[in-house]
Amino acid sequence: MKKILILNGPNLNLLGRREPGIYGARSFEAYFEELCQQYPDVELTYFQSNHEGALIDKLHEVGFTADGVVLNAGAYTHTSIALHDAIRAITTPVIEVHISNVHQREEFRHHSCISAACRGVICGFGLDSYRLAVEALVKSEE
Ligand code: DQA
Numbered sequence: 001m002k003k004i005l006i007l008n009g010p011n012l013n014l015l016g017r018r019e020p021g022i023y024g025a026r027s028f029e030a031y032f033e034e035l036c037q038q039y040p041d042v043e044l045t046y047f048q049s050n051h052e053g054a055l056i057d058k059l060h061e062v063g064f065t066a067d068g069v070v071l072n073a074g075a076y077t078h079t080s081i082a083l084h085d086a087i088r089a090i091t092t093p094v095i096e097v098h099i100s101n102v103h104q105r106e107e108f109r110h111h112s113c114i115s116a117a118c119r120g121v122i123c124g125f126g127l128d129s130y131r132l133a134v135e136a137l138v139k140s141e142e
Contacts, residue, residue, distance in 0.1 A: 001043050002067040004137055006032070006130060008048040009055055009074035015099075015127075023099050024126055031127045035134065042138060052076055056086045063090025068137035070130055072097050077112050087117035093140070095133040098123035 008028065011018060016027035032046050047058050055073065062069065063086075071094050076083055087094045094117070101124030102109040115121050120136065122129045 001041060002138060003043045003045070003062075003065070004068045004070065004134055005058070005062050005066050006035075006044065006046045006070045006072075006134075007055060007058055008046070008072050009052075009076050010050040011074055012072060013048050013050065026127060028127075031130070035131060038131065039134060039138070042134065044134070052080055052082060056082060059083075059086045059090055059094075063092045066092045068092060068134075068140070069094045070097055070133040070137070071095065071114070071118070072099070072130075073114060077102075077114055078108060080113050084113050084117045087114060093119040093137065095119055095136060096121045096123075097129040097133045099126055099129055100124060 012028060015023055016025055028048070036044050049055055049058070055076065059069065069092055073080065073083055073096070077096070077098070096112065096114055096118040112121070122132050125132060
């Protein structure tokens with residue numbers, strides 16, 4: 001059974017209430033429940049933190065045993081060299097995801113500090129971005 005962690009960064013605990021025009025009206029908890037039902041053969045876990053260090057600690061914790069991490073680093077995507085280094089430091093593949101299409105938004109969202117360290121990037125498909133990333137990890141042979 002594959003072990004996949006979904007790791008959400010700052011402000012993503014407010015999904016459903018935060019700028020619903022951009023991020024939708026569903027809470028992540030409700031979406032996660034549905035995702036678990038769609039992948040009964042995958043051990044899916046979820047962790048969210050608003051703190052950069054806590055995200056790094058979590059990557060260290062699972063990064064040598066899990067089969068994959070789906071990471072929405074929120075705004076740390078655009079600023080955090082420490083997250084880039086943490087992703088490079090572990091052996092578990094990490095997929096970067098974004099709910100919105102960051103390239104259609106403000107210029108400061110166009111650059112990602114973490115993409116180069118990640119296995120791949122999925123953005124712009126709403127909450128379905130997470131499922132697409134899980135699907136990619138499930139299909140990956142490594
Ligand atoms: C986001 C995009 C980021 O630019 C933003 O800071 C977020 C959410 C997304 O999922 O679309 O917090 O990662």
